[in-house]
Amino acid sequence: xxxxxxxxxxxxxxxxxxxxxxxxxxxxxxxxxxxxxxxxxxxxxxxxxxxxxxxxxxxxxxxxxxxxxxxxxxxxxxxxxxxxxxxxxxxxxxxxxxxxxxxxxxxxxxxxxxxxxxxxxxxxxxxxxxxxxxxxxxxxxxxxxxxxxxxxxxxxxxxxxxxxxxxxxxxxxxxxxxxxxxxxxxxxxxxxxxxxxxxxxxxxxxxxxxxxxxxxxxxxxxxxxxxxxxxxxxxxxxxxxxxxxxxxxxxxxxxxxxxxxxxxxxxxxxxxxxxxxxxxxxxxxxxxxxxxxxxxxxxxxxxxxxxxxxxxxxxxxxxxxxxxxxxxxxxxxxxxxxxxxxxxxxxxxxxxxxxxxxxxxxxxxxxxxxxxxxxxxxxxxxxxxxxxxxxxxxxxxxxxxxxxxxxxxxxxxxxxxxxxxxxxxxxxxxxxxxxxxxxxxxxxxxxxxxxxxxxxxxxxxxxxxxxxxxxxxxxxxxxxxxxxxxxxxxxxxxxxxxxxxxxxxxxxxxxxxxxxxxxxxxxxxxxxxxxxxxxxxxxxxxxxxxxxxxxxxxxxxxxxxxxxxxxxxxxxxxxxxxxxxxxxxxxxxxxxxxxxxxxxxxxxxxxxxxxxxxxxxxxxxxxxxxxxxxxxxxxxxxxxxxxxxxxxxxxxxxxxxxxxxxxxxxxxxxxxxxxxxxxxxxxxxxx
Amino acid sequence: xxxxxxxxxxxxxxxxxxxxxxxxxxxxxxxxxxxxxxxxxxxxxxxxxxxxxxxxxxxxxxxxxxxxxxxxxxxxxxxxxxxxxxxx
Numbered sequence: 001x002x003x004x005x006x007x008x009x010x011x012x013x014x015x016x017x018x019x020x021x022x023x024x025x026x027x028x029x030x031x032x033x034x035x036x037x038x039x040x041x042x043x044x045x046x047x048x049x050x051x052x053x054x055x056x057x058x059x060x061x062x063x064x065x066x067x068x069x070x071x072x073x074x075x076x077x078x079x080x081x082x083x084x085x086x087x088x089x090x091x092x093x094x095x096x097x098x099x100x101x102x103x104x105x106x107x108x109x110x111x112x113x114x115x116x117x118x119x120x121x122x123x124x125x126x127x128x129x130x131x132x133x134x135x136x137x138x139x140x141x142x143x144x145x146x147x148x149x150x151x152x153x154x155x156x157x158x159x160x161x162x163x164x165x166x167x168x169x170x171x172x173x174x175x176x177x178x179x180x181x182x183x184x185x186x187x188x189x190x191x192x193x194x195x196x197x198x199x200x201x202x203x204x205x206x207x208x209x210x211x212x213x214x215x216x217x218x219x220x221x222x223x224x225x226x227x228x229x230x231x232x233x234x235x236x237x238x239x240x241x242x243x244x245x246x247x248x249x250x251x252x253x254x255x256x257x258x259x260x261x262x263x264x265x266x267x268x269x270x271x272x273x274x275x276x277x278x279x280x281x282x283x284x285x286x287x288x289x290x291x292x293x294x295x296x297x298x299x300x301x302x303x304x305x306x307x308x309x310x311x312x313x314x315x316x317x318x319x320x321x322x323x324x325x326x327x328x329x330x331x332x333x334x335x336x337x338x339x340x341x342x343x344x345x346x347x348x349x350x351x352x353x354x355x356x357x358x359x360x361x362x363x364x365x366x367x368x369x370x371x372x373x374x375x376x377x378x379x380x381x382x383x384x385x386x387x388x389x390x391x392x393x394x395x396x397x398x399x400x401x402x403x404x405x406x407x408x409x410x411x412x413x414x415x416x417x418x419x420x421x422x423x424x425x426x427x428x429x430x431x432x433x434x435x436x437x438x439x440x441x442x443x444x445x446x447x448x449x450x451x452x453x454x455x456x457x458x459x460x461x462x463x464x465x466x467x468x469x470x471x472x473x474x475x476x477x478x479x480x481x482x483x484x485x486x487x488x489x490x491x492x493x494x495x496x497x498x499x500x501x502x503x504x505x506x507x508x509x510x511x512x513x514x515x516x517x518x519x520x521x522x523x524x525x526x527x528x529x530x531x532x533x534x535x536x537x538x539x540x541x542x543x544x545x546x547x548x549x550x551x552x553x554x555x556x557x558x559x560x561x562x563x564x565x566x567x568x569x570x571x572x573x574x575x576x577x578x579x580x581x582x583x584x585x586x587x588x589x590x591x592x593x594x595x596x597x598x599x600x601x602x603x604x605x606x607x608x609x610x611x612x613x614x615x616x617x618x619x620x621x622x623x624x625x626x627x628x629x630x631x632x633x634x635x636x637x638x639x640x641x642x643x644x645x646x647x648x649x650x651x652x653x654x655x656x657x658x659x660x661x662x663x664x665x666x667x668x669x670x671x672x673x674x675x676x677x678x679x680x681x682x683x684x685x686x687x
Numbered sequence: 688x689x690x691x692x693x694x695x696x697x698x699x700x701x702x703x704x705x706x707x708x709x710x711x712x713x714x715x716x717x718x719x720x721x722x723x724x725x726x727x728x729x730x731x732x733x734x735x736x737x738x739x740x741x742x743x744x745x746x747x748x749x750x751x752x753x754x755x756x757x758x759x760x761x762x763x764x765x766x767x768x769x770x771x772x773x774x775x
Contacts, residue, residue: 111723114741118716121746125712128753129705133760247743251733357735359723368724376720383716401771403764406757413750424742670690673698674769 008400012081019084023223029053034497043496047187050504054224055201058217058511062205065213070540073210073547074141074523080215080398086411088218089395091225091512093120093416095171096178097573099225099509102420104481106427110356112371113427115378117420121413122379123386126585128409131387132396134592136405137672141397142520143390143584144528150591150668151602152661154533159606163583164390164524167576168517169558171389174573175514176562179507185486186503192563198511199559206515207548211398214515221508222415228505229419229485235492236429250425253432257356260435264474265352273466273475278350284343291340295333302326353474356431370633377638378574384644385577388584391520402675430484433491439474446472449490453483460486518558522551574637575617582609582643590651595669601655609647613639697767704759708752715745 033046071077080088098120106113138146144160176195183194205217237246240253264270287294306322330336355361360371386392395412399405437447443465446454453461460480463472485506489498526547531538538546583606590597616639619628634641660666671677719726719740727735734742764770 111727111738111741114738115720118720118741118745122712122716122749125708125749125752128756129708249732251731251739253733254735254738255733357727357738359727359735359737372721372723375723376717379716379720403757403761403771406753406760410750410753410757413753417746417750421743421746673701674694675764676769676771677694678768 006079008079008081011079012083015081015084019219019223022220023227026224026227030497030501033500034495037495037497043500044188046497046500047503050500051183051187051197051507054504054507055197055511057220058201059204061217061220062208062213065209065216067209067212068541068544070544072212073544074397074527075394076210076212076215076398078139078398079400082399082404082408083411084219085215085395085399085404085408086413086415087222088215089392089408089412090415090419091218091222091508092395092516093392093412093513094225094419094509095175095513095573096182096506096510097174098419098423099229099506100178100182100482100485102423103426103430104484106424107431107479107484108354108481110354110361111359112361112375114424115375116382117424119379119382120386121416121420123383124409124413124416126383126387127392127396128406128413130589130592131393132405132409133402133675134672135393136396136399136402137675138668139397141527142523143393143588144524145532146591147587147602148528148532150665151587151597151599152665153599155603156587156599156606157528157532159583159603159610161524161528163579163606163610165521167389167580168391168520168524169554170572170576171391172514172517172521172558173562175510175517176558178510179514180562182503182506182510186500195559195562198507198514199555202511202515202518203552203555206519207551210544210547211394211519214519215398217515218512221512225505225508225512226415226418228501228508229422231498231501232488232492232494233422233426233429235494236426236433236488239492240429240432246429247422247425250428254357254428257428257432257435260432261353261355264435264439267473269467269469269471270352270473270475273473274350274352276466277346277475281344281347281350284340284346287340288337288344291333291337294340295330295336298336299329302329349475349478356428373632374635374638377634377641380644381574381578381581381638381640384581384585384640385579388580388588389577390524390580390584391516393588394520394523395516426488427484430488430491434477435474438477439472441472443470443472447491449487452490453487518551518555521554522547525550525554571621571623571637575639578613578617578638578640578643579610581640582613582647585644586647586651590648592669592672594655595666596655596660597651598655598658598661598665600658601651601653604654605647605651608650609643612646613643616642693767694769697763697769700763701760704756704763708756711748712752715740715748719745 033041033049037046067073069077102116105116135143135146138149140146140149143164144157147160148154148157176199179198180191180195183189183198184191187194189197205213233246234244237250238244240246241249243249246253287298302322302325306319306326309319309322330339360368360375362368362371396405396408399408438450441447443463446463450461450463454463457480460483462478464476465472466476467473485502486499489496489502526543530546531543586605586609587597587602591602616631617636618624619626620630620636620639630636631642719737723737723741726737726740729736731739761770
């Protein structure tokens with residue numbers, strides 16, 4: 001496994017040296033920009049510096065790691081040390097949604113949002129115990145490779161290719177969307193231009209050097225994203241807990257948040273605002289019940305009012321106001337209906353603040369039980385989906401040995417853990433800060449960050465004086481989840497350079513995930529479809545060239561789909577996990593742990609898991625308009641709860657009804673179960 | 688090749704280790720989540736306990752599970768002579 005001229009220890013030492021220098025260099029770069037900011041560099045230029053310096057850096061690593069060798073291109077030469085593979089997996093794993101969206105979700109949904117935190121970390125236990133060491137021993141290039149070898153035949157490989165491409169493509173669109181959003185927000189470039197700049201960075205990197213370039217870039221990206229995430233949290237932590245490691249001390253801050261929630265629930269001014277919303281919602285609902293009558297009545301009332309004022313010779317400004325009200329009245333019933341629907345939606349804002357620490361809040365026992373089931377559903381699907389996503393599993397082909405693959409999963413989760421156990425802390429600190437500094441402040445003297453963000457983007461922060469008392473009530477504040485991470489530097493009172501750093505971190509998270517996903521898709525097409533099924537005699541140069549060409553094509557298609565701005569990306573991402581859990585997890589794990597699993601079991605099992613998953617989503621997700629009643633109240637995102645058990649059961653039953661797999665296949669199973677079987681004639685590792 | 692009884696024993700021990708660690712994983716994930724409302728009644732350094740587990744405790748346990756697995760399997764590999772030799 002090791003060549004005489006290659007020393008793993010020396011390689012590790014060398015990498016350590018490079019990345020230490022690199023980290024130091026990056027910190028100096030940030031400090032230099034901080035000094036430049038003090039000397040008067042504009043915000044736009046700080047944004048440009050961060051964008052072009054980091055994207056340029058990733059492209060540079062790509063150029064240095066260029067290769068045309070098959071093993072280098074597909075699996076980075078299988079010499080990535082466990083520690084660095086862990087960092088690369090961390091960057092691969094943590095997407096724009098984790099970096100920017102996670103803390104916001106936790107801010108908005110409290111305990112119930114922790115389902116995502118648990119789901120996206122606990123899945124690595126399954127990767128470690130069931131998959132990574134065995135896939136590494138198997139030692140090919142892709143996940144469909146394993147399925148095809150284990151179960152035999154092109155049908156299994158084809159289902160594998162289709163599933164791998166479907167979940168990766170859905171996911172990559174979300175990443176490119178994130179790239180466009182971040183670059184356009186922080187540099188003022190247009191959304192399309194932002195996508196283009198980010199995408200060219202990805203392409204230079206992964207096209208020239210495949211997995212090898214992607215790996216070393218992802219390590220660099222992990223370092224940037226973790227520095228960017230931690231810096232503002234540490235500052236905010238010192239402000240509210242007095243220590244720079246707020247993760248271990250924010251329990252007491254959470255206590256204060258809970259106390260504050262109770263105060264807000266009971267406060268008469270807060271109740272007044274909530275009552276206004278409740279009344280408006282009720283009026284909207286009543287109008288929707290008999291729209292034609294309500295429309296006519298409303299119009300007559302306004303016109304009557306205007307006429308009365310005119311007869312009574314009221315002051316001119318009152319008359320003008322009444323005229324404006326008449327002019328602003330909806331043109332027809334349809335427009336009025338849209339208005340009323342919006343108004344009746346205000347019912348949500350009439351509710352007291354959601355208790356942050358309480359698990360599964362609900363109006364009665366039944367509602368709480370449904371909330372609990374959905375919590376477990378999300379945890380379940382995210383975990384098993386994690387253990388079945390091809391772009392993650394592929395990473396464990398790149399370590400030098402089976403033991404290194406096991407250790408590598410440990411480092412992967414460790415590096416992911418650093419960010420995921422910080423996100424809930426950030427959410428609590430941000431909420432406490434808003435409860436103490438925003439709520440109760442006067443509209444004339446809002447905190448600087450709140451005034452700025454409310455002006456820039458009302459979808460992220462909207463504060464309106466509903467009851468006209470000049471004081472901010474919590475019920476008057478509407479927050480978009482993404483605000484939490486984006487605005488934390490300003491909430492903590494840090495200079496703009498830290499906001500630029502956070503943007504660079506978010507960009508690194510989005511680009512690194514997009515890199516890994518695009519490579520997975522291109523590999524499934526070039527290696528599995530073209531080389532294994534269409535032209536098995538293709539030369540290695542031709543295979544790598546085709547893969548590079550496909551990468552560009554896939555990237556362009558993905559960018560095009562992104563530019564259409566498909567709605568509800570979060571649902572799509574969740575759906576990708578459920579689909580992966582249903583299609584891949586049962587055949588992969590049973591393939592290793594149950595020798596008797598055979599071809600037809602795998603084919604029908606995968607098809608059944610996928611089918612029930614898709615059926616449940618299509619018939620239950622509102623987008624498709626069918627809206628059949630939910631089973632046990634389980635949301636369609638968690639349809640893997642049905643798909644996975646059905647897949648396992650089907651593989652078992654069909655395998656038992658058909659003949660056992662051949663002796664060669666059984667030997668392959670034995671082969672992957674032992675890191676090194678002395679006297680084993682089977683050598684599956686591909687060069 | 689034919690597997691020896693020693694080999695079968697290695698695989699069996701591997702399954703036992705996997706099963707025990709999986710049980711720990713299950714308890715700190717699904718049992719914890721199922722009884723979250725009850726567990727939240729206990730306060731731990733300011734946190735309601737279930738909140739602390741879901742936000743930090745279970746996550747740290749996941750990291751530990753994977754670390755322990757890697758160490759135990761390395762030992763088992765050496766004991767049953769199926770290790771990959773010293774990877775220098």
